[in-house]
Amino acid sequence: MGPEVTTQGRITLNGIYKRYNDLEVLRDLNLVINEGEFVTLIGPSGSGKSTIFNILAGLETADSGEIKVEGFNFPPKKLFSYMPQRDSLLPWRNILDNVILGQELQGVSKKQARAAALAELPFFGLEGFEKNFPSELSGGMRQRAALLRTVLTQRPVLLLDEPFGALDAITRAQLQEWLGNLKQRLNRTILFVTHDVEEALLLSDRVYVLSPRPARIVLEQPVDLDRSGPGELVITHRFIELKARLLTALKSEGAI
Amino acid sequence: MKQILPPLLLVLILVSLWQLYVSWSGIRQTILPGPFRVIEALVNFWDVISENLIYTLVEATLGFTIALAIGFLFAVLLDYSPVLRRAVYPLLVASQTIPIVAIAPLLIIWFGYDIVPKIIVVWLVCFFPIVVAGVDGFASTDRDTTRLFKSLQASTWQIFWKLRLPSALPFIFSGIRIAITYAVAGAVLGEYVGAEKGLGIFIQRSKNSFRNDLIFAAVLVIAVASILLFLLVTVIQHRTMPWYYRQQAGGKKAGNNKK
Numbered sequence: 001m002g003p004e005v006t007t008q009g010r011i012t013l014n015g016i017y018k019r020y021n022d023l024e025v026l027r028d029l030n031l032v033i034n035e036g037e038f039v040t041l042i043g044p045s046g047s048g049k050s051t052i053f054n055i056l057a058g059l060e061t062a063d064s065g066e067i068k069v070e071g072f073n074f075p076p077k078k079l080f081s082y083m084p085q086r087d088s089l090l091p092w093r094n095i096l097d098n099v100i101l102g103q104e105l106q107g108v109s110k111k112q113a114r115a116a117a118l119a120e121l122p123f124f125g126l127e128g129f130e131k132n133f134p135s136e137l138s139g140g141m142r143q144r145a146a147l148l149r150t151v152l153t154q155r156p157v158l159l160l161d162e163p164f165g166a167l168d169a170i171t172r173a174q175l176q177e178w179l180g181n182l183k184q185r186l187n188r189t190i191l192f193v194t195h196d197v198e199e200a201l202l203l204s205d206r207v208y209v210l211s212p213r214p215a216r217i218v219l220e221q222p223v224d225l226d227r228s229g230p231g232e233l234v235i236t237h238r239f240i241e242l243k244a245r246l247l248t249a250l251k252s253e254g255a256i
Numbered sequence: 257m258k259q260i261l262p263p264l265l266l267v268l269i270l271v272s273l274w275q276l277y278v279s280w281s282g283i284r285q286t287i288l289p290g291p292f293r294v295i296e297a298l299v300n301f302w303d304v305i306s307e308n309l310i311y312t313l314v315e316a317t318l319g320f321t322i323a324l325a326i327g328f329l330f331a332v333l334l335d336y337s338p339v340l341r342r343a344v345y346p347l348l349v350a351s352q353t354i355p356i357v358a359i360a361p362l363l364i365i366w367f368g369y370d371i372v373p374k375i376i377v378v379w380l381v382c383f384f385p386i387v388v389a390g391v392d393g394f395a396s397t398d399r400d401t402t403r404l405f406k407s408l409q410a411s412t413w414q415i416f417w418k419l420r421l422p423s424a425l426p427f428i429f430s431g432i433r434i435a436i437t438y439a440v441a442g443a444v445l446g447e448y449v450g451a452e453k454g455l456g457i458f459i460q461r462s463k464n465s466f467r468n469d470l471i472f473a474a475v476l477v478i479a480v481a482s483i484l485l486f487l488l489v490t491v492i493q494h495r496t497m498p499w500y501y502r503q504q505a506g507g508k509k510a511g512n513n514k515k
Contacts, residue, residue: 054403057407058406058407058409059403059406059407080407081407082404082407084400084401084403084404085400086400088398088400088401088404090401090418090419090422091499091500092422092425092497092499092500093499101408101418102408104418105405105408105409105410105414105418106408106409133499133502135499135502136502153408
């Protein structure tokens with residue numbers, strides 16, 4: 001996809017602690033994200049998922065603990081590409097100039113960045129909309145544009161913070177399927193945050209269930225689903241079994 | 257045209273009422289001239305009025321431009337430094353309680369009868385709305401988007417030019433539109449207390465020679481000039497921020513215009 005992105009090795013978060021004054025947000029958090037993996041963090045609101053993202057994106061620092069990235073020295077400035085919950089598209093820029101923001105800020109010429117972006121628009125269902133302003137697009141299209149901006153930033157790890165959280169159920173289902181198909185082509189390591197158990201199972205290779213604040217890992221669940229099989233995945237025996245297991249883990253912590 | 261029609265109709269009605277009152281009440285036109293009398297005076301004295309108008313417009317534009325430049329600079333500084341903002345902002349608000357009419361004669365004593373005190377008066381009335389609009393505008397910048405910029409290692413300079421300034425533009429233009437309507441009236445006020453040329457002193461002289469029709473004519477010219485300047489700013493605003501107006505109009509939703 002576009003210019004080749006340098007890859008990183010395994011990312012390990014070891015015993016991360018974080019508190020805001022009296023509020024303990026992360027307590028001894030341990031995570032592993034393998035190269036090329038789609039890992040989802042699922043947990044109740046306010047459980048510190050966004051804090052983990054902010055620490056990885058370099059917006060905040062952990063109080064203690066260590067983050068190791070094989071082949072990178074942390075804080076790795078060019079490792080993570082962060083997509084906020086709301087699309088954060090700039091209303092004064094058309095879609096094309098919005099999606100090149102990451103490259104532009106890193107000093108890539110606009111012309112070059114635009115050319116690369118135009119080639120990607122069809123895969124994000126945005127072909128023909130490059131000259132439109134964000135306000136002229138539907139919610140689903142805006143999220144896809146925000147994702148394209150994140151992808152075009154050309155960093156190996158994508159941090160997606162509830163990208164479909166604000167969408168209606170139908171658009172949401174469409175985008176889940178679309179991202180599922182796009183995943184292979186993106187060929188990136190993806191760390192994903194959601195509240196939605198089904199969304200996590202549809203997309204992830206592995207799911208971590210977080211406890212309410214202060215967040216720690218309650219369950220680590222590999223997702224071994226045959227997504228290429230016929231019929232609806234969500235009604236297969238294995239899917240329902242995994243869903244039950246995740247829901248039980250969430251309930252055991254009083255999360256739902 | 258739909259937007260222009262209602263106010264135009266209202267103006268027509270009010271002017272008709274004015275003419276009707278003057279015609280039926282028998283009031284002397286030297287006391288209250290009718291609209292026709294005003295137009296007549298405007299046409300007859302157009303040479304003098306236009307000459308004075310140009311002078312006033314020069315003062316207004318110069319004062320406004322300086323207010324815009326310094327006001328913008330101030331807004332950037334106050335945005336950049338919270339300490340400075342806390343120190344200066346209350347003083348700015350307090351400064352607005354000072355009646356300019358009281359200061360204008362002092363400015364004449366200090367700076368003489370030429371153009372400088374008028375420019376200062378215009379600057380004084382235009383400065384405040386521009387600074388306040390700028391500060392509020394910069395502060396309106398979306399926090400999540402700022403974080404996004406930071407996660408992309410954007411420099412302070414990049415965050416200003418590519419995020420904070422465009423975010424503030426709608427606010428800044430609101431401030432400019434308020435300021436520009438004050439600008440001509442400010443210049444006239446500056447001239448009123450002492451000047452050699454300009455509509456302010458023209459009004460003063462017309463009053464002294466009991467030419468109320470000329471006062472009305474000058475007031476009409478000031479109003480029209482202010483409205484035209486306001487429209488000019490609005491046109492510039494439309495050109496600068498096309499996205500803003502498409503957004504306000506609700507925008508064509510995607511799908512209706514797919515190529």
